[in-house]
Amino acid sequence: MKSIAYSRTGPASVLRLMEKEMPAPGPGEVCVRLVVSGVNPTDWKTRNGAKRASSRASVQVPGHDGAGYVACLGDGVEGVEIGTRVWVWEAAWQRAEGTAQEYVVLPAANIVTLPGTASFDEGASLGIPALTAHRALTAHERAPASLAPGTLEGMTVLVAGGAGAVGHAAIQLASWAGAKVITTVSTERKAVMARRAGAHAVINYRSEDVVALVRQISPSGADIIVEVNARANMDVDLAVVTGGGTIAVFTSDDIDSLIFPARECMSKNVRVQFVMTYTTTTEQKRHAVRAVQHALREGRMGVGEKHGMPLHRFRLEQAAQAHDTSEQGVMGKVLIDITEDSPNSDKEKRYQSLR
Numbered sequence: 001m002k003s004i005a006y007s008r009t010g011p012a013s014v015l016r017l018m019e020k021e022m023p024a025p026g027p028g029e030v031c032v033r034l035v036v037s038g039v040n041p042t043d044w045k046t047r048n049g050a051k052r053a054s055s056r057a058s059v060q061v062p063g064h065d066g067a068g069y070v071a072c073l074g075d076g077v078e079g080v081e082i083g084t085r086v087w088v089w090e091a092a093w094q095r096a097e098g099t100a101q102e103y104v105v106l107p108a109a110n111i112v113t114l115p116g117t118a119s120f121d122e123g124a125s126l127g128i129p130a131l132t133a134h135r136a137l138t139a140h141e142r143a144p145a146s147l148a149p150g151t152l153e154g155m156t157v158l159v160a161g162g163a164g165a166v167g168h169a170a171i172q173l174a175s176w177a178g179a180k181v182i183t184t185v186s187t188e189r190k191a192v193m194a195r196r197a198g199a200h201a202v203i204n205y206r207s208e209d210v211v212a213l214v215r216q217i218s219p220s221g222a223d224i225i226v227e228v229n230a231r232a233n234m235d236v237d238l239a240v241v242t243g244g245g246t247i248a249v250f251t252s253d254d255i256d257s258l259i260f261p262a263r264e265c266m267s268k269n270v271r272v273q274f275v276m277t278y279t280t281t282t283e284q285k286r287h288a289v290r291a292v293q294h295a296l297r298e299g300r301m302g303v304g305e306k307h308g309m310p311l312h313r314f315r316l317e318q319a320a321q322a323h324d325t326s327e328q329g330v331m332g333k334v335l336i337d338i339t340e341d342s343p344n345s346d347k348e349k350r351y352q353s354l355r
Contacts, residue, residue, distance in 0.1 A: 003101035004319040005061045009049035012320035012327070023097065023105040025074035030111045032088055035341050036124040037099040038065035039334040040165070043092075044323040057096030062323075064092050066099030067114060067123030068338070077108045083113040087123030089131060089289065099124075100319055102339055109289065112289060115297045120341060121311060125165070125333050126292055132277040133170035134288035136226045136248035137177070139273035143224070143246075146287035147265075148294060152179035158214060158222035159183040160239065162199055163190035163331055165292050166250055168309050169301070170226045171197040173291070176300040179224075182217055184210055192314055196308035198300075214240040224248065230272075232256055243268045250275040288331045309333050 001022055006014040011164030025031045043062045046344040054247065067087040070080055080086070088110055095195045097105065114123045134147060137157065144151045145260055157174040162183030174181045175198035183194045184205040191202040201217045203210050214222060227233060230249045238261065239245050247270060249258075280288075295301050303309040310332030314322040326334045 001102040003061055004316060005059045006047055007059050009047060011048060012044065012323040014047065015320045015323065017317050017319075020101070023289055025072055027075040028077060028082065028108055029074040029105050030070055030077055030108050031105045031144045032066070032067045032068050032111065033071040033103050034068040034101065034338040036067050036120045036336055037063045037126040037336040038127060038323050039326045039336060040064060040128045041326060042128060044327045045150065049324065059346055060092070060096055061098040061101050062092060063336075064090050064125030065124055066091060066338075067120040070111070071103060080108070080111065080113065085120070086111050087114050087126055088112070089127040090278065098105060100316070100336060111221055115293075117299055118296050118301075121335060122301060122303050124335055125309065126296070126301065128277055129165035130169040130173070130292045130301065131288040132166050132250050132275055133173055133226065134291055135275045135277060135280050135284060136170060136273070137174055137224060138287070138301065139248045139275065140224050140246040141244065141271065141273070145284075147173055147177040147291040149176060149180045152177035155223040156182065156218040156221070156325055157224045157226065158179045158306055159199070159226045161185070161228040162197065162202065163192035164228060165309070166335060167226065167228060168193075168197050168277070169187070171199050172300055173295060174198070176295045180218060182214055182222065193308035193310070193331070193351030196306060210236050211239045220272040221245065226250070234258065234260065238268070238270065241268060241270055246271040246273055246275045248275055274322050288324055297355075303333055311335055313337055
């Protein structure tokens with residue numbers, strides 16, 4: 001099978017197209033034939049050495065997110081059949097085998113049935129962005145463990161950077177759950193995309209007064225703030241967060257230290273919750289997957305231009321270009337097309353007969 005991998009960290013040029021043996025699932029594992037792989041910043045940050053490697057393997061296949069068909073089942077796996085359309089998450093977390101290849105073997109818990117109404121593009125765009133967004137939205141003291149329609153009714157959510165992948169997912173999930181959603185963006189093009197994602201109000205932080213407008217839209221402020229750049233935005237966040245509100249931080253800029261005005265945080269009883277989806281608890285991951293699957297089934301996790309998340313496509317052999325495009329900060333989702341959208345290929349049938 002074809003696979004993209006690297007044996008040393010560095011620029012995208014370290015990625016190599018390789019031929020590998022077909023993987024065999026062990027007990028409790030599922031082999032998925034991937035149709036589409038999603039590219040996330042964590043993929044190229046790990047590859048270039050800026051982040052700790054997700055596994056200690058000498059050869060690493062990047063890619064945490066993807067979608068495709070179940071090709072083969074290991075012993076003891078129930079509830080899924082060969083040929084089932086699925087999406088996968090955290091494929092490369094503490095594993096050498098990510099989704100930038102034709103087949104991947106994962107624990108059954110990391111395989112989720114793709115609803116008939118959902119596309120492979122949508123399935124490959126979930127994973128890291130959607131699960132991160134879900135944890136950020138459920139970090140509030142009064143938030144549910146798992147989102148569903150109406151569970152954020154009466155709450156206001158401010159999403160910083162609503163045109164990014166996590167911000168986009170946060171807008172979709174929060175509006176689906178019944179919250180009033182405000183987001184900040186830097187351009188009119190991004191404002192259009194945020195509205196298409198479901199934001200009720202969009203503020204251009206470069207030309208408008210964020211604090212004044214948030215207070216105008218929601219006089220009591222924001223109950224939950226989904227924050228992409230806490231170092232730059234903390235003063236604004238503290239000015240608009242409600243008493244007892246939560247600022248959920250899922251990343252920061254290159255300077256990895258933050259200073260908090262303690263008295264102001266204390267006076268409002270503010271909760272600052274850092275979010276890294278890989279190290280959330282098993283229960284939190286289960287709740288997130290369940291909610292994202294529910295929203296996906298109801299058609300609320302769409303991608304593409306009309307949903308506010310333009311797609312940028314590359315072939316498997318163009319993985320380096322895909323990484324570079326993501327690293328350059330392109331607006332939208334970068335996807336890698338792995339194989340054609342058709343189940344039960346002759347290769348799979350031969351593979352299954354050997355199992």
